[in-house]
Amino acid sequence: MVRIEKIMDKRGLKAFIAFPSSLYRDDPNWIEPLYLERAEHLSHKNPGTKHIEWQAWVAKKGDKIVGRITAQIDTLHRELYGEDTGHFGMIDAIDDQEVFSALFAAAEEWLQSKGARKITGPFSLNINQESGLLVDGFDTPPSALMTHGKPYYAAGVEQQGYTQGIDLLAYWMQLASLHFPPVLIKLMEQARKKVTIRRLNRKHFSEEMQILRQIFNSGWQNNWGFVPFTELEFATMGEQLKLLVPDDMIYIAEIDSVPCAFIVGLPNINEAIADLDGRLLPFGWAKLLWRLKVRGVRTARVPLMGVRQEYQFSRLGPVMALLLIEALRDSFAKRNIAAVEMSWILESNAGMRTILERIGAIPYKRYRLYEKQL
Known part of the structure; x- marks a missing residue:
């Protein structure tokens, strides 16, 4: 028998967060989040959480947790x-x-009680945070x-009626x-007459972060499932970036x-925390800071990029993206970062x-967002 328990307190939340560590124990590509x-x-x-209401559950067999899920209502969405x-997220379970x-029945019942009839996900907790179910690319961290994720997750979700x-x-x-192929180099050289590439000005960090927010919200507004970043969300993200990003x-x-x-x-924080087992105490903090600030990491990620809507269908739009990638490449090279x-x-x-593939990038992971009409 599968028993569903609603997460109601800190003890339950701790168990909810900890569950994947046991599920992925034998997966060499699993990295325990902090x-x-x-x-x-x-x-x-x-x-x-200012605009997201959510609830979490775990599934148990006997006293053992065998799965987890969240359900969310996002007022901005x-x-x-x-x-x-409505949305679901953070799905992890045995095969x-x-x-x-049982997990989806609990999530959908809660969502229906909030008036939801169109369900999308997975999101943790919305599309501007961790999104998608891994369906290809399980062989790398x-x-x-x-x-x-696990290769069987897709079948588990799809058998609940999600497409x-x-x-x-x-x-x-x-x-x-x-x-950069010669034809792109020529376009980039022409664009330099109009486009200036500059670093973020740390002396005006808060104002600069809001500029990035405005560009992002403009550039992404017509994309599938778009939800705008709020000023508070981007300001909070900025405080994190200030510590982690040169x-x-x-x-x-x-x-x-x-x-x-x-x-x-x-910088790829996952590379730096891979052996910390999710713990920063007693010495995890020191190891993390030393690896990020002194030794450095060899991989990185570009998590945010945006071009204002009015330039996306002009010649300048994609060329600005190329010029930004070029600038970031030089910064990575100075730090011996080999891949991104x-x-x-x-x-x-x-x-x-097309831009990424023409300059040498290859698609290596695929994440799926699902939807269902209740």
């Missing part, structure tokens, strides 16, 4: 897509359809702030293989002194996919 980061993510310290939307069925909404792609780029890993493209595009490079993940990219974003 418990402190996961706990804060699922607390009022996550600014997304409802403002854009209707009052009948047992009875467990999947996840990069920072990306999800991992593909859209796929997200992660691209892998060896910097030694990064090249000045020369955030670049802004300007035309006539007006910010029009940006890119953010993030560009993620995530909507499968339908043919323009950006």
Whole structure:
């Protein structure tokens, strides 16, 4: 028998967060997230909870946890897509359809009680955080702030009546293989007459972060499932980036002194925490800081990139993206970073996919977002 328990207190939340560590114990590509980061993510310290209401459950057989799931209502999403939307997320379970069925039944019942009839996911907790179910690329570890999964998860979700909404792609780029074909170099040289690439100004960090937010919200507004970043969300993200990202890993493209595009490079924190088992105490903090600040990591991720909507269908839009990638490449090279993940990219974003593939990046992971009508 499968028993479902609603998470109601800190003890339950701790067990919810800890469950994947036992499930993935024998997976060589699993990287245990930092418990402190996961706990804060699922607390009022996550600014997304200002507009997201969520509930979590675990599935048990006897006294043993065998699965988990969340359900969410995002008021910002409802403002854009209707009052009948809802989401699921953080699905992990043993290979047992009875467990999947029980977990989704609990999540869907709760969502229906909130008026939801259109369900999408998985999100942790919305599309601007960890998104998608890994369906291809299980043979490599996840990069920072990306999800991992089991190959049987897709079947477990689909047997609950969920179908593909859209796929997200992660691209892998060896910097030694990064090249700009002559035709792109010519376009980039022409664009330099109009486009200025500059670093983020740390003296005006808060203002700069809001500029990035405005560009992101403009550039992504017509994408599948888009939900805008709030000022508080981007400000909180900025405080985290300030600690983790050097000045020369955030670049802004300007035309006539007006910010029009940006890119953010993030040292791959997962590389630095791989052997910490999710713990920062007693010595995890010191190891993490030393690996990030002194020894350095050899991989990175581009988690954020945006071009204002008005430039996306012009020649300047994709060329600004190329100029930003070029600037970030040089910053990576100074730190002996050998490879970078560009993620995530909507499968339908043919323009950006073409750019990445022409300069040497290859798609190596695929994440699926599902949908269901209740």
